[in-house]
Amino acid sequence: MTVLYWIDLFGVAVFAMAGAIEAARNRFDLFGVLVLSFVSALGGGTLRDLLLDVSPLAWIGDLTLAYTALVSGFAMFVLAKFIRVPFQMMLYADAIGLAAFTVSGTQAAIAMELPGLIVIMMGMLSGIFGGIIRDIMANEIPLIFRRDVYATASLTGAIWVYYAQKLGMSMSLAALIGLNIVIIIRFAAIKWRLSLPAFLNTASYRKENHPREL
Template identity: 40%
Template sequence: MELYFQWFDLLGIAVFAVSGTLAAWRKQMDGFGVIVLASVTAIGGGTLRDLILDVPVIWLRNDSFFYAIFAATALTILLVRKRLTIPNNTLQVADALGLAFFVVMGTQKALDHGTSTLVAIMLGTMSGVCGGMIRDVLCREIPLVFRGELYAVTCIFGGLVYTGLLQLGVEKMPAMFAGMLALLLLRLAAIRWHLTIPVFSRSRKIDP
């Protein structure tokens, strides 16, 4: 089981590294900028989660995370250089895949360290969104979590599906797949059909 968790972590990191590399490509960053953006996107959320849990940060004792980042970054660069155009939603799809892996894995890690279900879902959501937030801030953009289609809500939904299935007695592995799939499908649906939770009307202005 631990081996599967390790592979899920590596897959999540690789996908988020792809997301960071695509963001760097859009901003026409140099090689150093690409590596920095790919790295903070991939490990930023997990680092903050581990600091809050007061446990060793995931990448301090495991070089395989950096190998996954470098491999994913190099492959993405090669693919981008082979194509002159990249679909506009490619970054969002890559980001959605990273969310699916990281939120569920982050939730499980929090549960492993004795948190309540609510706190575990919050930390799982943090694992998924914080790396992307750092990426967008470095790109001088409003983070995805604060704009556009459903984002953090999809993370909470995935965490709820996962923890709910665990409480119903479902084994970890199928519960993980179900949580990841639920999150991914809701996020892709939000991207496709522009699902949002409107709070303020765009047509109404506040007088100074």
């Protein structure tokens, strides 16, 4: 799965940059920027590995992951001093990272022959936990809890990958389609501001819960 590894690395880089931007918004110093970058990029996989008792952790066994997160965060820290990265661009890149982590996390859990519910939870958790812990460290209510198409995109992708492989589809093809499912849902959600109104109570419609920026 060399292609998936590269996509995973891209996901690490993108999530690290998103973490750096969040840190900059909170006026963290360089150290804080690197911590938030690292945690955003590798937190999801780390929690998955801890819960499943996988050892060593992915970024301890493969330093490329750790270096990619740190270098990407540092680059964004420097870059942010010179140019203003359009937030919309980050959202689209973030969607690709979410897709990569969801698919690779789901496949890692499938490889451990876990039950379907756990596989799907681990896939989703791999995709979204980095952002959750990032927001907690920045002392904010994780925004994901208020905008469910983010998690729903990851969930849909994880369900797809699980059932596709269960029904005999090859790992590569299932991953490729799964990536596209997550990306398309997120792109659509970003473009048209989708949410799941059927499940939302009226308070969720309030303007304050739909900030223009993440």
